[in-house]
Amino acid sequence: NAGVTQTPKFQVLKTGQSMTLQCAQDMNHEYMSWYRQDPGMGLRLIHYSVGAGITDQGEVPNGYNVSRSTTEDFPLRLLSAAPSQTSVYFCASSYTRTDTQYFGPGTRLTVL
Amino acid sequence: TQLLEQSPQFLSIQEGENLTVYCNSSSVFSSLQWYRQEPGEGPVLLVTVVTGGEVKKLKRLTFQFGDARKDSSLHITAAQTGDTGLYLCAGYSGGYQKVTFGTGTKLQVIP
Numbered sequence: 001n002a003g004v005t006q007t008p009k010f011q012v013l014k015t016g017q018s019m020t021l022q023c024a025q026d027m028n029h030e031y032m033s034w035y036r037q038d039p040g041m042g043l044r045l046i047h048y049s050v051g052a053g054i055t056d057q058g059e060v061p062n063g064y065n066v067s068r069s070t071t072e073d074f075p076l077r078l079l080s081a082a083p084s085q086t087s088v089y090f091c092a093s094s095y096t097r098t099d100t101q102y103f104g105p106g107t108r109l110t111v112l
Numbered sequence: 113t114q115l116l117e118q119s120p121q122f123l124s125i126q127e128g129e130n131l132t133v134y135c136n137s138s139s140v141f142s143s144l145q146w147y148r149q150e151p152g153e154g155p156v157l158l159v160t161v162v163t164g165g166e167v168k169k170l171k172r173l174t175f176q177f178g179d180a181r182k183d184s185s186l187h188i189t190a191a192q193t194g195d196t197g198l199y200l201c202a203g204y205s206g207g208y209q210k211v212t213f214g215t216g217t218k219l220q221v222i223p
Contacts, residue, residue, distance in 0.1 A: 004154070035213075042116070042200060042213035043155070090154050098143075098204070103154025 001026050004104035006091050012110045013081040021076040021107050023091030031094045032074040033058070033101070034066065036087040043090065049074055050097065081111045115139075116203055116214035124220040125191055133186045133217045135201035141212075142204045144177055144184045149198040149216075191221045 007022045025032065033048035035058075045058030049068040063085060065077040074093075078085060088108050092101040119134045135144070143162045147155035159168050161177035161184065168175045172195075174187040188195055201214040 040121075040215055042215050043202075044213070045211060092154070100157050100160075103156070105153055 003027065004091055004093055004102050006089075006104035006107050008107060009105065010108050012112065013078075014112055015082060017081050018077070018079050019081065021078075021089055021091075021109070023074045023076065023104060024072050025074075025091075025093040025102070026072065027093060027102065028071060029093035029095055029102075030071065031097050031099070031101075032068065033092050034064070034074070034076045035090045035092065036060065036085075037090060037106075038087050046076065046089075048097075078109075083111045085109065086111045116201055116212050118199075118201060118214040118217045120217060121215070122218050122220075124222065127193060127221055127223050128190050131188050131191060131219070133188075133199055133219070135184045135186075135203075135214050137182050137203060137212075139203070139205060139212075140181050142181075142206075144181075144204070145202045146175055146184070146186055147200040147202065149200060150196075155198075155200055188219075191219075193221050193223050195219060196221050 004025045030051045034046040035043040037043045044060045046060055046064050047058055047066040049055045052068050052071050055066050055068055068074050088106050090106050091104045094101045116137045145160045146158045148158055149155040159175045164179045164181045166177045172189045176185050199217045203212050
């Protein structure tokens with residue numbers, strides 16, 4: 001099993017550009033989520049999904065869109081990147097919301 | 113907004129020393145988890161505590177959940193260089209609808 005994979009590992013964008021951060025898991029987990037990690041602020045939940053076709057907002061959803069068309073994939077879209085979105089982004093998955101979450105290796109995003 | 117404050121923020125100790133990391137909040141949590149994160153990787157779950165006053169041991173690591181379920185501590189005995197990393201606590205509330213991560217404690221164990 002590859003676990004949770006994320007691509008790309010690093011990305012630099014200019015303000016206003018759009019991009020999609022990819023996340024995939026091969027553990028047949030229903031619950032998937034996206035977090036951003038900023039210095040001194042821990043991880044903050046952006047969006048989550050309890051199964052294919054079902055998504056909901058987390059703590060900091062503005063500027064991000066998600067969709068879940070399959071159990072395996074949960075992409076995060078930045079529609080118009082802003083410098084405030086410079087961060088490290090982590091995708092996580094688990095069988096249910098309360099089970100052990102497995103995190104991907106992260107994507108380091110810089111918006112100039 | 114719920115906050116989970118961790119202290120200390122940074123800790124640099126010699127191999128063999130003991131240490132304690134604290135995770136405090138004014139809010140009550142249904143459960144609390146501790147993670148360790150190494151540079152360039154995602155957090156890895158160490159333990160989940162659910163009952164107020166609960167103590168769990170994982171080899172040299174001892175985790176305690178406060179009686180009122182508002183705080184937790186992580187104690188490491190005889191630290192090793194392999195313990196180096198960022199330690200994060202995370203609290204679940206609202207019937208597990210909401211998760212709040214702590215601010216993190218960066219631990220460096222020097223040989």
